[in-house]
Amino acid sequence: MADAMRDAILNGFVDQNYLGSEELGPKILANNQQERIWQTLRQELYSCKSFTWAIAFITQDMLVPFKVIMADLAKNGISGTIITGDYLGFNNPRVFTELQKIPNLEVRIANKAGFHTKGYLFDHENYQTVIIGSANFTRSALLANYEWALKVSSKKQADLTAQLVDKIADLKQDSFVLNSAWLTDYRKNWVKPERVATDRHQTKILPNKMQKAALKQIEALVASGEKRGLVVSATGTGKTYLGAFAVKKYQPRRFLYIVHREQIAKKSLESFYRVIGGPRSDYGLLTGNRHNLQAKYLFATVQTISQPEMLANFNSDEFDYVLIDEAHRAAAPSYQRLLHYFKPNFWLGMTATPERMDEQNVYQIFDYNLAYEIRLRDALEEKMLAPFHYVGVQDYEADGVAIDETTDLRYLASTSRVDYVLKELDYYGYCGTKAKGLVFCSRQDEARELARLFSQKGHPAVALTNEDNEKRRNEVVASLVKGEIEYIVAVDLFNEGIDIPALNQIVMLRNTQSSIVFIQQLGRGLRKYPGKDFTVVLDFIGNYKNNYIIPLALNQDTSRSKDQAKRETRLPSFIDVSTINFSKIASEKILASLDSVKLDGMRELRQSYHDLKNKLGRVPLLFDFYQYGSVAPIVFAQNHGLASYADFLGKMGEDVNLSKYENEVLSFVTKELLNGKRIHELLLLEMLLEQDIVKQEDYLAQLKRHHAYVNDELLASVDAILSLDFFDIKQGKTTKKAQYGKLPLVERSNLFDYQFNGSLRSALDQHDFKNLFVDAIKTGLALNQEYDNQRQFTLYQQYDRKDACRLLNWPKDVSAPMYGYRVGEQDTPIFITYHKDDHEKRNALYRNTLADGRSLRWYTRVPRHLDSDEVQRLLNTRGMNLHIFVKRSDADGKQFFYLGKAKIQADSVREELLGVKKKPAVGMNLMLKHPLSESMHELLFE
Structure with missing residues (x-):
């Protein structure tokens, strides 16, 4: 550690040609495509022994991912302190309430006037790291804003550390532990800071950036003489308004809108009226209850208009523009009857989920004319939806028994499981003054029992199943929005069609069967709503075979690449300011599922x-x-x-x-x-x-x-x-x-x-x-x-042994007998499996260890001696290039990550006896020329 710290200081403050350390070296942190300040804070939290933060401003929207880490740290007995305050009334009282829920965190309130610090101090085994800059503990500052923060590490006896300790001690002395009396008083006197109004009084609805692009594509299709087109638009991205803009631009003689529910038809009519305007009498409904057959803009349910006696009221060319909403249903016989009967100038289909599990081809129905596609990730990055914080946590376990596909109802809806679920829901919280959650479970009897137990324990809930009619569903949704109940417990009922913008929690208490359904259910909570800054998505992960679907669905990853899926599980993911977080145990369950599934079968x-x-x-x-x-x-x-x-x-x-x-x-x-x-x-x-x-x-x-x-x-x-x-x-x-x-x-x-x-x-x-x-x-x-074509290998890309032979320009593929390494004339590729899956295996004798984020202890084959020809050639530091390739475990296949070149630390070379039979090998420290990045360190070595 002493050498690494010295080299880090020399590299950072004297000469960049000194070998540095990513873990210990000074670094300017910022938010960009490659990194976010939060990633560094997260890495420091997971590796520290304790921490003290002095931060003026905290927002609730950053506490969810923070709580995931704190729950993991609590299991290891690691705690921390946050010193904050009431400066400018920035901190919402709810922030303090949420911080109090974290048992391994002490929250102190600073008495300093004008308290405005932004410093993060982490205590490690024998050194400290401090991050100081412009970033408060807010979602915008740590994930999106243009911020700078300086990360510096120092030994505990260093002057910088001593100064920090003094400052923290002074601040702690002039602060007090957050208590209920202070919080009650703060809440009573708190006045929400005013924000600058932006388009608050705008009444005219205008297309957003993505809608404008979609409209151009639709117009181009119409202009080219095509008769049909499909728009794929994620839930909550304004596809109804997009349809209205398209129809307004077209100016049809008569227009027909078709959907499967009367409630949607009514809402869509109002949206079209707001965009197109004109006499109210131009707009009418054709449903089981209303027959406005002469309306210029007719909004019909498919069940009503597809009846033969109803179709007889219209000529086949009655409408020159027809829009089918929820167009993934268009393969059904009722829709097909309409598609064959009406002959408009243009059919427009709109759907959030064109992929069908029943293998019906929606694209074919619309002549493979995909006019535009707005997927969930696009919509979040364009800020069309409310951000979410997804948390994958371990489902309830008792006596080592976990929930799986075969678990009995008595266990699924037991009092102890409900207590556990409610505890987690309270810990991770929600945005707003009251929970408004939608719980997805597996079975109808489970839904009813969960709703009963939730209500019994002070969290009013109602179960809804497909046995409940639309009137009943609407009544329950209205109760949730009004705050009369906290939760609706459903069984795949709200995957599409019904919108509840007020939702601030989505709770998954079931096995994930498909990416399609997962995204549909996630999308229920992402519509924007006044006062909703984010949605908490809490996924209780049991021992399910399908756990591997979760990271794929969240990241919209259809690559079928297991390496990519493992990266998405082990490392934090972001979609704009939305975060995807797995607890350590939940992550292990998903990785176990990935290891047992064949994604590319x-x-x-x-x-x-x-x-x-x-x-x-x-x-x-x-x-x-x-x-x-x-x-x-x-x-x-x-x-x-x-x-x-x-x-x-x-x-x-x-x-x-x-x-x-x-x-x-x-x-x-x-x-x-x-x-x-x-x-x-x-x-x-x-x-x-x-x-x-x-x-x-x-x-x-x-x-x-x-x-x-x-x-x-x-x-x-x-x-x-x-x-x-x-x-x-x-x-x-x-x-x-x-x-x-x-x-x-x-x-x-x-x-x-x-x-x-x-x-x-x-x-x-x-x-x-x-x-x-x-x-x-x-x-x-x-x-x-x-890849970087200027070099033989690209840092942090994956290669196997045959790739190394080829890219090192060797005349033959000698990868088969290579095993751990091969000493060539000028190049030696070294392949290291860091975590050994089987301690009895031969390669488990070689106990590779990583130190300081830059040094690997590595051993030659046995038997080898210091004077062996192979070892002498290896130690020829002037003429030999050592290329280091590492994979986490044997379960990760044949591909290794390239960590760059290394040099041998001369004073670390020694002959050692390995294994039970005490066979000789030569061990040495390999010093990476490129200090390991934080994400690669976490991916491979933690």
Whole structure:
């Protein structure tokens, strides 16, 4: 630690060429795409022994993610102190109430006049870290605002630390512990600070930024002569107003609006009237209760207008513009009857959830004309919805028994579970003066019993199921909005259609069955409402097989990449100022679920394929998956059951005609180049698709344009890859080269020209092959945008052992016998699995440890001695590049994160005896040249 602290100080305050430490070095913190100040505070909280914060302003909207961490810290006996105050009346009394709920936190009120500090002090084992700057403990300051904060660490005997301790002691002495009497008095005298009014009196409704973009796309569809179009718009993003703006622009002779509920028809009529205006008599309803058949703007329920005797009142060309709301229902017979009968100039479909679990193709119904798409993430980033704070917590457990899919009702609705749930609901709280929550559970009898117990314990609740009619549902919703009850307990009843903008809590007390339903239920609480600054989403996570769906749904991640899903679970996620937080135990349950599921199984890939095919109206290519954020193309390449995407298309029943050689070439490009980890081969293949012969000077110029490094070893490596010589390694009874067709893809006509071999040139005349070959290259080039082509490896990207052999320009793939490392002439790649899954395994003998966020203790194979040739070459510090690759555990597959180059700490090298048999190995400290980032530290080592 002493050396690391010294180096951090020298690096930060003397010369940046000294080896520094991300953990200990001084750093300017800010909010941007790559980092947020809150992430650093979070990391410090999880690694400290105690903390003291002196912060003037605190907002309730930042307390939810803070409480998640404090609950985890409480389990480890770690506590802290916050010193705050009443300066300018900024702190809402509710903030103090919520802070009092945190048992391992002492809250003190400063007596200092004009108390306006913004300092965060963390005590670690033998050093302290302080963060001081412009950022108060508010959501805006820690997640969004343009703020600066200086992070500095120092030893406990340092003068800076002594000054800090004195300042804190002085502040503590001139403060008192928050108490009920003070809070009662503060609440009584508190006057809410006035905010500058913004458009408070605006009466004219105008389209927002995303609605304007959508309107342009709809108008373009109409102008091009298309008859149908679909808008996908997340719940709460104003799709009704968007429809009204579109209709106003079109100025139809007569307009028909179709929806499945009378309540929605009535609300939509009012919204259209506000936007379009005109005589009130132009607007009418066609429902079971109202028959305004002559209205210019007719709002109808599908149940009424689809009746044959009702349709007889209208000519087929009666309406020149028809809008179907909740258009994902349009495959139902009643809607189909209308779609076949009416002949308007334009049909507009609008839905929040085009993906259907019943496999009906909504896109096809609207001629695959996706006019615009506003997904949940887009809407949150555009501030069209209320932000949310999602918290995944452990569900109730007793005697080590957890809730799962088979749990009996007696346990699901037991008094002890309800007590636990209510305690968590109170701890994490809500925005506003009273809870207005919607609870989703699994079964009707569970809903009724939970509602009874909630009410019995002082939290009035009503159960609603599909047995309750619309009148009853409306009455219960009205009771919730008025504050007469606190909770509605439902069973998949409020997934769509009914809006309760006043909701400030969403509670998940059930297994997550699908991303679609999860987002529908989450969306219920995100509509904006006066006084609602955020919604708390509390998810009680049991031992469910489907837990893995949760991070995928929250992050709208359809990539089918397990690595990505694990990152989303282990690290905090943000959507604008919305936060996604898992307690440590809940995170472990989700990771266990991820380890036991096959995200990229053929069943899952088939579903994703058909979803995208339905959306596009044609056979999707790999680049379509990349472009539309669906399955990560690399998933197809890494699937051991697929030789290439052509192989997958065949399994999907598509007619793809390829020869054996064409299949082999596609397999090579898919398995070896599609990942985009090196651009050089892909660029040459792309150039050869355009011209028969590529001169080396032109190839070099193209590499330069793409800022790709070049040397003689690299060019020789490209030759070895594209000639397949790199793969000429025995594997069983054959070679890898034989699997790729044996023939070199690219030949040299002389020393300086490249060309395809004759067989490949002929194959490119075949449409199916060329289409798939070009697609793989195009996709690989797109994926390469994530990599730095000026270097062999990109920091914090993932690589396997074969990637290392190729990118180090080695002539052969020697990854099979590499195991933990291979000492080359100039480069030694070292692969480290940090957490050993099995202590009996051979590699568990090598107890790698991380110190100071920059130093790894590492061991050679056994038996090795200090004078072994391999060790001597390794210690040749002048001529040897050590490349460090680390993965968290064996469960994380073959891919390792690249942590950069390292140097050996000379005085740490020593021969040691390892394992039960005491075999000799050489241990040494590997000092990372790039101090580990906080997020990578958390991802790999915590």
